[in-house]
Amino acid sequence: MKKTRILVVDDEPGFTRLLKLVMRQYDIREENDPHRAIETALSFRPDLILMDVIMPGIDGGNLAAQCRADTLLQRVPIVFLTAVVSPSEAGATSKEIGGFPFLAKPVSPEALERCIEEHLSAA
Template identity: 35%
Template sequence: MNISTKILLIDDEVDFTELLAANLEESGYVVRQINDPTKALETARTFKPDICIIDLVMPRMDGGDVVSALKGDSALAAIPVLMLTALVEEDPTNPGELQMKGGLPFVSKTSDLEVIINAVKTQLGHR
């Protein structure tokens, strides 16, 4: 991992976002967190993240809408995305395995930090 790898974390749950951001920062990542998905595009343009971690279910604009907005912007379209969701549990038969839903990689919000970090590394390797 490059110490200057920048992650844009987009999730409406402030407590969860702060906890995940703190853990990712302890792991050496530079993290910018936003809790209003309507500000995701503007923040991504200025922050220029290496990867975006996006909650699937949020008010006003869900994770799918955020991904569509990012992919619709030519300057941001190549940024890898990792979806987070509380709607699914980690697959007990393949713990830590990156799963796909609707063509997007996702991990459960209940996953261990190591699982999330490994998913980030996997997505960064797919650029």
């Protein structure tokens, strides 16, 4: 059975490595250079993209807009992972940033798993 492909775009290599170790049931590709994220996504063809919001040179919002503008990536679900909003602040608020769902860092493996499954089934 083919594993679900997830692209993780985050400028912190330690975070992407940890995600890859914790979420072994998925085929995870790490991209720590946000400027290469579109190129990586086009070659990897992910089923879902997890993306940081604040990264050097290009933010997640602009990167997500570039994905939506590309015919091969426009239907790939994108979920932001961000430390800009804490888990307690995210509690009762709308769970979207710029029209995209988000999870607040630090995120538990269980919450991440639920989010991934929810967005894959909706796609």
